[in-house]
Amino acid sequence: MGVTAKDFCEQTWKQSHHSRRRSQRVGLRITATGCLFALLYAAYKVFGLISIGLELNLLPHGTRCSTPISPFRCVFSVTAPALAVLLITLGLTLPAVAWPFSQFLRRRWESRSFAALAPLWQDITDATPEVVLATTDSSHESDNVHRSPADDSDFHLHRRVIEINDGGLALRPHRSPHVREQAERTATARGLAGTPEGDALVEAAILRAAVHAKHTGGEPQRAPAPPAPGAASRAGDLRAETAWLLLVAHAYAQQEPAHPTTTNDLTRSRTGSDPRA
Incomplete structure (x- = not known):
C-alpha cells in the first residue's frame, strides 16, 4: 500500500x-x-x-x-x-x-453578454452594414438580436464582439474630438475620470455621435478622436474585450442621441444668429 x-x-x-x-x-x-x-x-x-x-x-x-x-x-x-x-x-x-x-456559468455569461451588446451592435451595424460577417444559414444575424444564442454561445459572442470592433474602425473618420471633450467633462463632473466606467462613457458618446454622423452623411473629421484607452492590452482577449464593450453598451444605452457639432452650429454659437436665416 x-x-x-x-x-x-x-x-x-x-x-x-x-x-x-x-x-x-x-x-x-x-x-x-x-x-x-x-x-x-x-x-x-x-x-x-x-x-x-x-x-x-x-x-x-x-x-x-x-x-x-x-x-x-x-x-x-x-x-x-x-x-x-x-x-x-x-x-x-x-x-x-x-x-x-x-462550463454552464461560462455559457450563461456569454449568452447574457451577447444579449446585452445587442443595442450597441444594432446601431453600429445599421451604420456600417459591411462589417456584418456572412452567415452559413438562411437566417440573418438581425434575427438573433433579441434571442440568446443557445448552441454555440462562444462563437456568437466572439462574432458580435468582432463586428462591433470592426464597425468602430469603420466609424473612425467620424469620431468627433468636440464630442470627446464634452464627454470627458461629463465624466469628470460625475467623478469617473480615469476609471473604466468614465472611459466607457466617453467612448459611448463618441460612438453615438459617429453613428449619427454616418447616417446623416456628415463630413469626416480632420483629426478624429483617438481610440479608447487599453485597446492594445485587450486585443485577443475575448473576456476582457467583452467586459469593456459591456461597459460601453451600458453607457451607450443611458445616453441621449448625440448630434455632432457642425460648422454652422459653431458659427451660431459665436454670432448668436443663424447664418441660414
Whole structure:
C-alpha cells in the first residue's frame, strides 16, 4: 500500500503542474495530499510491526482507543486512513463535477453578454452594414438580436464582439474630438475620470455621435478622436474585450442621441444668429 501511495502521489503531483484546467490542478493536488496521509499511515503501521516483531515495545499495544480521551496515536490511526480516502476521492471527483458547472456559468455569461451588446451592435451595424460577417444559414444575424444564442454561445459572442470592433474602425473618420471633450467633462463632473466606467462613457458618446454622423452623411473629421484607452492590452482577449464593450453598451444605452457639432452650429454659437436665416 505504501509503494502504491508513493507512486500515485508522485504522478498526481507532477501532473498537477501540467494540467490546463484549474479544477483539475486543484483536484490532483488534493489527491496528492490524500496520498501523503496514506503514506504516513503506512509508515506508522510498519513502525508498529517492527516494534512488535523485535519486542522493542516502542508503541504500547495494549491500550484501547474507546476511552473518552484517546491518546494521539489512536486518533491518528483512525483519522489518517479516513482522511486519505476522503481526500483522494474528493480530488478525483472534483474535476468531473467542477468542469460542467464552470462550463454552464461560462455559457450563461456569454449568452447574457451577447444579449446585452445587442443595442450597441444594432446601431453600429445599421451604420456600417459591411462589417456584418456572412452567415452559413438562411437566417440573418438581425434575427438573433433579441434571442440568446443557445448552441454555440462562444462563437456568437466572439462574432458580435468582432463586428462591433470592426464597425468602430469603420466609424473612425467620424469620431468627433468636440464630442470627446464634452464627454470627458461629463465624466469628470460625475467623478469617473480615469476609471473604466468614465472611459466607457466617453467612448459611448463618441460612438453615438459617429453613428449619427454616418447616417446623416456628415463630413469626416480632420483629426478624429483617438481610440479608447487599453485597446492594445485587450486585443485577443475575448473576456476582457467583452467586459469593456459591456461597459460601453451600458453607457451607450443611458445616453441621449448625440448630434455632432457642425460648422454652422459653431458659427451660431459665436454670432448668436443663424447664418441660414
